Amino acid sequence: MTGQHTTDADEVWMSRALELAERGPEADANPRVGCVLVGPDGSLVAEGWHRGAGTPHAEADALAAAGDRAEGCTAYASLEPCNHTGRTQPCAQALRAARVRRVVFAQTDPNPAAAGGGQWLLEHGVGTRAGVLATEAELLNRTWTQLVTTGRPWVTWKLATTLDGRSAAADGTSRWITGEKARQDVHVQRSRCGAILVGTGTALTDDPHLTARRADGRLYERQPVRVVMGVRELAVTARVLDDAAPTWHLRTRDPHEVLAALARAEIHHLWLEGGPTVAAAFMSAGLVDEVVAYVAPVLLGRGRPSVGDLGITTMGRALRLEPTDITLIGHDVRLTACLKEIG
Numbered sequence: 001m002t003g004q005h006t007t008d009a010d011e012v013w014m015s016r017a018l019e020l021a022e023r024g025p026e027a028d029a030n031p032r033v034g035c036v037l038v039g040p041d042g043s044l045v046a047e048g049w050h051r052g053a054g055t056p057h058a059e060a061d062a063l064a065a066a067g068d069r070a071e072g073c074t075a076y077a078s079l080e081p082c083n084h085t086g087r088t089q090p091c092a093q094a095l096r097a098a099r100v101r102r103v104v105f106a107q108t109d110p111n112p113a114a115a116g117g118g119q120w121l122l123e124h125g126v127g128t129r130a131g132v133l134a135t136e137a138e139l140l141n142r143t144w145t146q147l148v149t150t151g152r153p154w155v156t157w158k159l160a161t162t163l164d165g166r167s168a169a170a171d172g173t174s175r176w177i178t179g180e181k182a183r184q185d186v187h188v189q190r191s192r193c194g195a196i197l198v199g200t201g202t203a204l205t206d207d208p209h210l211t212a213r214r215a216d217g218r219l220y221e222r223q224p225v226r227v228v229m230g231v232r233e234l235a236v237t238a239r240v241l242d243d244a245a246p247t248w249h250l251r252t253r254d255p256h257e258v259l260a261a262l263a264r265a266e267i268h269h270l271w272l273e274g275g276p277t278v279a280a281a282f283m284s285a286g287l288v289d290e291v292v293a294y295v296a297p298v299l300l301g302r303g304r305p306s307v308g309d310l311g312i313t314t315m316g317r318a319l320r321l322e323p324t325d326i327t328l329i330g331h332d333v334r335l336t337a338c339l340k341e342i343g
């Protein structure tokens with residue numbers, strides 16, 4: 001029966017912990033983590049999740065809800081309990097102090113500053129099981145995991161293009177290639193990222209606002225940092241310079257420098273909105289992790305290409321992506337594709 005996989009009770013509770021984790025904010029310095037405490041009789045005792053940097057960790061949140069009832073419980077945490085005093089106290093010690101009997105976790109903590117909680121628990125007489133639904137947990141925090149393990153934020157390149165690969169007409173007009181529904185989808189995705197980036201070219205030509213807005217125009221509570229890269233000056237009246245969200249003008253053409261600045265601010269997900277020069281710079285440097293392309297059933301024949309020269313002259317060298325999702329949104333197709341294996 002090799003290759004067969006049966007779901008055990010640990011997996012059932014862990015999937016609940018993962019659901020709770022999803023309630024946390026995505027654009028945050030900290031990972032999204034959920035925790036469930038299950039009593040010796042197999043019934044649910046308490047649930048918790050992490051609400052963002054500076055607030056209690058998921059385990060502490062669940063322990064607070066359980067009080068004395070934590071004794072003898074099994075804890076299910078979507079990330080290995082931390083072993084450090086950072087913005088809050090070490091969760092491994094809190095779990096043991098509450099007399100939790102066993103700890104099951106999904107993803108091993110890739111953050112060297114906080115890792116080692118599993119080992120600490122074992123050494124202090126608390127049984128552990130690691131790796132339950134680890135792939136799912138890693139996917140949930142893949143952008144954070146990448147920053148913590150490589151020092152480089154995850155980059156999603158978003159493009160809106162005609163069928164013939166154009167992102168603006170010959171006269172420079174670019175509104176609106178895709179329909180209303182696709183544009184709304186972009187705003188939802190923007191709201192989930194830590195930063196959104198354009199080049200000075202786009203900032204000067206299109207004067208975008210670069211905020212995440214609901215269909216009625218209201219701003220989402222959490223706004224990504226607006227980043228404009230390039231050495232040209234912005235107009236003082238540029239819409240990105242209003243007070244709707246912070247804006248950084250990074251006077252560089254080097255995508256590595258941009259990512260280093262984001263990493264210093266603990267921003268792990270960059271949403272790249274082009275134009276062609278910036279997109280080509282990131283692509284050629286091998287710094288794009290994922291592409292989200294909104295393809296409209298529209299033809300222009302002429303006009304600005306969605307990406308500039310990548311130095312590819314023959315089919316054998318074409319960049320071939322791995323599609324992970326294809327969704328019809330209104331009349332447009334949203335294609336999500338990765339440039340490399342996840343994890």
Ligand code: AOF
Pocket residue numbers: 030031032033034049050052053054056057058059079080081082085086087088089091109110111114115
């Ligand atoms: C979280 N939430 O539920 C868990 C985390 O700066 P601190 O003290 O909040 O510590 C953040 C680190 O703690 C984080 O990078 C991760 O390694 C670990 N576990 N973090 O934000 C949680 N369990």
Ligand code: ZN
Pocket residue numbers: 057058059081082083089090091092
């Ligand atoms: Zn913790």
